[in-house]
Amino acid sequence: MFASSSYSLMYNAAMNLKKLSSKLEELQSMDESVVTSLYALSSRSLLVLLLLVTLSTVALYPILHSSIIFWFLSLVILTGYRLYSAYIFKKDPEKYSIGVWYRKFILNAVMTALLFSTIGFIFIYQVDYYYQLYIVAVLLGLSSGSAVSLSPDIRLNIGYAIILLFPLMITMLFLEDTPLHLILAVSLFLYFIAQVTTIYKIYTQKEEFNTLKSEHMLLHSLFKNAPLGIFTYSKDLEILECNTQLGSLFEHEKETIIGMNLNTLPDSRIVETLKHSLTQGPKSYVGPYTSLNNKHFWIDAKAFSFTDTANRIVGGVGMIEDKTKEHTALTELKYMVQHDVLTGLLNRRGFKNHIENLVNDIKHETFFSILFYLDLDQFKSINDSLGHGIGDDVLLIVSKRLLKLLDEECIVSRLGGDEFIIVIPYISEDRNIANQEAQEFSRELQDIFLDPFIIKEMQLHIQSSIGIVLMEPGYTNTEEIIRHADLSMYQAKIANDHISYYDSSLDKQQKDLFLLQHDLAYAIEKNQFELFLQPIVSVKEDALFSAEALIRWQHPTKGLLSPDDFIPLALKAGLLSKVTWWVLDNICQHISQWKKENRWQLEYVSINVNAQQFVENNFAIEFLRRLKEHGLDTKDIMVEITERSLIDNFNNTQDIINELRRKGVKCAIDDFGIGYSSLSYLKKLSFNTLKIDKAFIKDIVSNPEELHLVSTILDIGRQFNYNIVIEGIEDKKQKELLLALDSNLRYQGYHFSKPLHADEFRQAFLK
């Protein structure tokens, strides 16, 4: 009964052991550190083993004689060999691979255990009870001693205990002559279980210790090497520890930082974050920070608390990252994105941001603001004729003068090119006052152009056109506001004082223009253009020399439109060259028809060409090709180019005109005198006719000074050998005054004839 219950006890314990061993498989892994510890720990325990072997031999020799001597010698040799191996391992670990060293150790340890255990199942039969007890005690002692020395290798450790104790246990069961033996066997087994459990515990604790140790080392190296300033602080905000990076970041000795109380820092901005993290969880602060040395930083600081083993907060950890470079780069980038490189004013994007802020501000709900859209007149000519460098200088001077005039609250921006937008925010809640202010400001804005712009010893007189929008309180559609300003600026271009206020009729005009532009695109296909001709005659006897071809548009709903109503539109819409080729083909057809009918008695017919069309490839080639197609001579058609378009496109014009002239095409400067071209232009271009604008003729009768001016212009024209045609003679008196000036002049005017439809012209003048 006693025996069977002790068997089942042992069976259960054995099952538990089996489970444990599979767990051990998972735990154990052979690596270098295991082998090193095994050898390191072995020396002392081997010496103890030697002592134990000697004592046992002395104790058992009187009974066992030579057989125990044999046992003694074999163990001494084996232990000696193991001590020698441990010595070699220490001196020359490279002698064998780590695997070989490990296997050697295992083999030797197992052999030692086997040899030693023989006293427990061979010699034990030959001695009496006292000696048997002595043997049990020795084996137990050896097995418990090995628990420490073999602790690095859990499997070997348990195996060692099994070899030492199991044969002894079994022997005890067979020595069943007293119940004490059985009790001893069971006790041995229980002891074995206890030892295995202890071994397992030692092992897992060691593992945990190792993990903790490596975690600690990781944390330590993080603390030491992280590219951040790290410090710990107590609940009283005293710095307990810090790494060298914190010292070098703020240029302080580590020693001066440790012990410092954070409450005493002159810049208290991060203190709040550090305090907060102690009571309410992790917190961060990103922003400016001034160090003790008064250096300015942009930092990213993070703080969190740490606890003791009882989970009580005992202090905090602060981590500080220097983000000054990133912040500076970002600030510069933000600035660049929102500012114009040339003038440093806000660019389109920067302006949009500011205006959005303005209209979303609570003040905008009751206050009027004023927006000025300012555009320089004839800036393109400055760029084209004097170069972009001078153009840039002009823009710079404008921006400086604007900044000088306006105070800081105003938004000043350059949208691109020569367009500036100025906003004076929240001027008044009263519409009348706001209007008055707008008037005053617009005058002040124009006044900044009074002084000439002196650039590279040149004096440039520049004018501007200003569109004004009174920004209604509460109106937030900024796109619309800008569009309105743009519209009014275009209106300002043609206004006398170059200032225009936005009103809704401008929108209507704009829409009408848009629709007209749309119709224009189909005017040719729908055959809506008509050709008119106005005769050019001599002042002396009204003898017909030539004529000018002038286009008209028979619009389906608006009636007969004059070129001034649609030529600028055609130019803007890129349709003007189509118009020119229509006029050319049409007049060529007429001329060749008249030639066939023998009616052609004119020197030439002139057509109007905008110089911008010269930008198109091969204007001259195309022009000549069309003349040839209609069988006309190059001298039959004269090309009139307005002085204005000539100045705006001077660079592209020169070569084309010279080429046309080489091929025998006559060219005229049209509307001469109002574009203020300099004499150098006249010298450079080989024109042969000058058409003096009707504006000069208008008042010659009433104002003798005007007549004098015309006389001066005629002198210039004669100096360059131009034929001169005067435009706009409406009455006899004007003609007589001109005749008195120069009898060789030719003129074109209502006095002789208005422009006539080509068929009427033929009937009236080509008989």
Ligand code: C2E
């Ligand atoms: P322009 O080339 O200077 O043509 C002369 C303009 O003066 C014509 O106006 C003509 O009708 C007008 N005129 C002639 N004599 C008198 C007068 O005694 N008194 C007044 N008040 N006006 C007179 P129109 O036909 O309305 O043409 C206006 C302008 O449109 C032209 O000025 C020309 O620059 C442009 N234009 C006309 N046809 C064409 C064309 O086919 N192509 C281009 N690019 N422009 C054209």
Ligand code: MG
């Ligand atoms: Mg003309």
Ligand code: MG
């Ligand atoms: Mg003209």
